[in-house]
Amino acid sequence: DTGVSQDPRHKITKRGQNVTFRCDPISEHNRLYWYRQTLGQGPEFLTYFQNEAQLEKSRLLSDRFSAERPKGSFSTLEIQRTEQGDSAMYLCASSLWASGRKTYNEQFFGPGTRLTVL
Amino acid sequence: AQKVTQAQTEISVVEKEDVTLDCVYETRDTTYYLFWYKQPPSGELVFLIRRNSFDEQNEISGRYSWNFQKSTSSFNFTITASQVVDSAVYFCALSDPGGGADGLTFGKGTHLIIQP
Numbered sequence: 001d002t003g004v005s006q007d008p009r010h011k012i013t014k015r016g017q018n019v020t021f022r023c024d025p026i027s028e029h030n031r032l033y034w035y036r037q038t039l040g041q042g043p044e045f046l047t048y049f050q051n052e053a054q055l056e057k058s059r060l061l062s063d064r065f066s067a068e069r070p071k072g073s074f075s076t077l078e079i080q081r082t083e084q085g086d087s088a089m090y091l092c093a094s095s096l097w098a099s100g101r102k103t104y105n106e107q108f109f110g111p112g113t114r115l116t117v118l
Numbered sequence: 119a120q121k122v123t124q125a126q127t128e129i130s131v132v133e134k135e136d137v138t139l140d141c142v143y144e145t146r147d148t149t150y151y152l153f154w155y156k157q158p159p160s161g162e163l164v165f166l167i168r169r170n171s172f173d174e175q176n177e178i179s180g181r182y183s184w185n186f187q188k189s190t191s192s193f194n195f196t197i198t199a200s201q202v203v204d205s206a207v208y209f210c211a212l213s214d215p216g217g218g219a220d221g222l223t224f225g226k227g228t229h230l231i232i233q234p
Contacts, residue, residue: 033221035221035222040226041227042211042224043209043224045222045223056221058221093163106168107165109162109163109164109165112161112162
């Protein structure tokens with residue numbers, strides 16, 4: 001399977017605990033995105049990387065959230081001191097982007113990590 | 119600021135009926151891309167179509183067709199002869215021309231239920 005993968009698929013934690021999610025993008029894709037999706041809503045952009053550089057962060061990404069992509073391949077999203085409001089599906093997507101291209105390359109999404117904070 | 123509105127929260131039709139999902143968008147960009155994604159119960163978003171703002175030709179792919187009207191800022195999606203497997207949540211999304219510098223802006227989605 002050469003699609004975007006995410007691990008774990010489900011995570012249940014207690015309020016105040018730290019959690020970390022992993023995303024493995026499609027191998028040749030240089031851009032990696034994180035989104036959050038709450039029940040009944042569309043995905044909301046959190047942050048994205050081009051290779052190892054984090055180029056954009058949404059205001060939704062509070063100080064308790066941190067994302068890394070140390071070698072430009074997989075990425076991790078950590079939430080510290082989880083709150084019940086963090087309960088959501090966390091989606092990762094990747095795309096191939098090259099400067100000078102005239103076309104936009106669509107984002108391919110992984111299956112998501114569903115976080116439940118008790 | 120960009121915005122995508124999918125006014126239909128839920129649509130229920132009987133199998134074989136045609137159904138249209140509405141999408142209205144707002145953007146100040148002159149060049150942008152519009153998308154439709156399908157999210158079945160399994161949760162994974164499945165890419166359906168991409169359209170850039172300079173291409174207003176309608177597109178048909180099998181039972182799926184898309185109507186892009188720049189004058190009304192709409193990008194509607196029609197499923198002809200619907201099937202039970204079409205049941206899912208469908209999202210319309212908007213991006214900027216720079217490869218999604220701010221990520222995609224999604225609507226709230228339309229839950230489509232196809233009854234046998």
